[in-house]
Amino acid sequence: MDLISFPEMSRGSLRAMRQTIDGAFRDFTRAWGETLEAIFSPLQSLLTFLENLLIHSPWILVLAAISLGIWLLSRSWRIVVGAVVALVAIGYFGMWEDTMRTIAMVAVCTLIAVVVGIPIGILMAQSKRTNAVVTPVLDMMQTMPSFVYLIPVVMIFGLGKVPGVIAVVIYAIPPVIRLTNLGIRQVAPDVLEAADAFGSSDWQKLRDVQLPLALPTIMAGVNQTIMMSLAMVVVASMIGVRGLGQPVLQAINQQYFTMGVMNGLAIVAIAIIMDRTTQAYGHRLQKHSEVRK
């Protein structure tokens, strides 16, 4: 018996199997593609609206609005000044429009990740069953090479913004879910017992105790989600998402070193701004745990 070559399925059956699955999926795409596109079209509108708002408003207003947002979240002048300097440089080097597209994209992806991810995390924290089902799915989402799930997404939606957003959200949502779950599970049992003893309903317990106490942890998840969305912009540009990823991709193909580095640095700058802002916000949420008044 031949022990060197692995006993494989015959080539013919393998091909037949692939064709059957591909065929079934193609049929599914034909039957449901338009419905799915219709379902996700509000997403497209939201993203387009935000992009246009950022690109077509006077740049000075956009800069002011972004600075105000950063200040409200972080209450730190250092971060605001750093952000303004970085954005002015980005604009001066001709990357303003692409940067705005990327910011809009990351904002929408983060919003979706939060809106979808936090409830899933809450459900996981409440039920062992949900936890057992969702955890392996999350593991798969985080380890599966993103190019693999780009295939079905593109088959259904074609190239464009919506498939880009979906791919980014799939890649970036696990931290929000995991850390929401973790944050709620970490709430001290004696505080929960007190909530019960005073007659809290489950909803009141969630609203008054579990979510507020989990919030710093949840914010750490949101921070990671933002970073991962930014890391995906280059991959997303391969399926037609415009923004800072596209020039990077172009630079790779054409070997334009400076162009690649400049756009790469712009991505890094945005990442640092968003990271510091959300972290500062997370710290502010923990103000109550400081010992000094």
Add this chain to the structure above:
Amino acid sequence: MNANDSHDIEIRHLYKIFGSESRNYIKSVKDGMTKAELNDLHNHVLALHDINLTIPRGRITVIMGLSGSGKSTLVRHLNGLIRPTAGEVLFDGKDVATMSPAQLREFRRMKIAMVFQKFALLPHRTVLQNAAYGPSLRGVSASEAERLARHWIDRVGLAGYEDYYPRQLSGGMQQRVGLARALANDAEILLMDEAFSALDPLIRVDMQSILLELQQELQKTIVFITHDLDEALRLGDQIAILRDGAMQQVGSREDIVLRPANSYVADFVREVNRGRILEVRSVATPVAANDDLPDFEVKARSKLDVVARRMTSEGVARALVRDRQGTVVGTIDLPAILDAMVNPADAASDAEDAA
């Protein structure tokens, strides 16, 4: 007022077995299986064994026992945080053990509040918001909840600290917040599970004084858990002693100290400073018709040690005991006082030494 709504709490034949198949073993336990057997043979914990206790309204009932004796388990049956394996917990004719979740929520919001050993305050809320927690759950308006919270913060001596977070306060102050939070609930029953055990001794005595002072006016039904005999004797109108999930004795502090029901309780109260616990009325002899009454008078509720000191410094050997209404309770003499202050067990062993 009929027997059903006396507002006492009646605990009847209460059993609690911890473990996944607790109901299967209740019969064996009722037939005499011991805690150790249940644990060794079936890996279940017998936490409460046929508890019967009446907790009178408006008084402080102390449940005392060593760590692991089942105190926390017992007190959690009163507000349904733990459900019994068998037995009843009756209040106003209703059995807490069979309440639906919605009834239980209502009961906890309106009738029964709790103070915890480790405070269990909401760390992300200020003192004011913590104190307003109970009222806010009841759906009271925000301004009314705040008014209640401020009132009780003031009453526990924390005025000025409304905007602090719990972590910024000392243990004693945190437990004052815990007390204010429970009192703001305006419930007639107050459960306190080792509420002062985590505090330093001096602070603990302070808190006991605050509690007694508030209770004079509020007359709540308080169930106070402690492992500390001094605390039990200071606070308890009624004291219940628990050992390994079984009730050893229920009675007044005099009952416990002067008439321990068994050797376990006797050992427990051995080291007590009896002169500081016992009131003269408990050792006064009734006056016979033609007794000549001493001129020196003492109050019926004075403690033995205080009376002994006064009598020796005044140089009198006998005194008349009168209660607050002025009625003569009896007479007392120094030898009787000294006799009551010495523990009979110690006296016996000293006699042996002398022989």
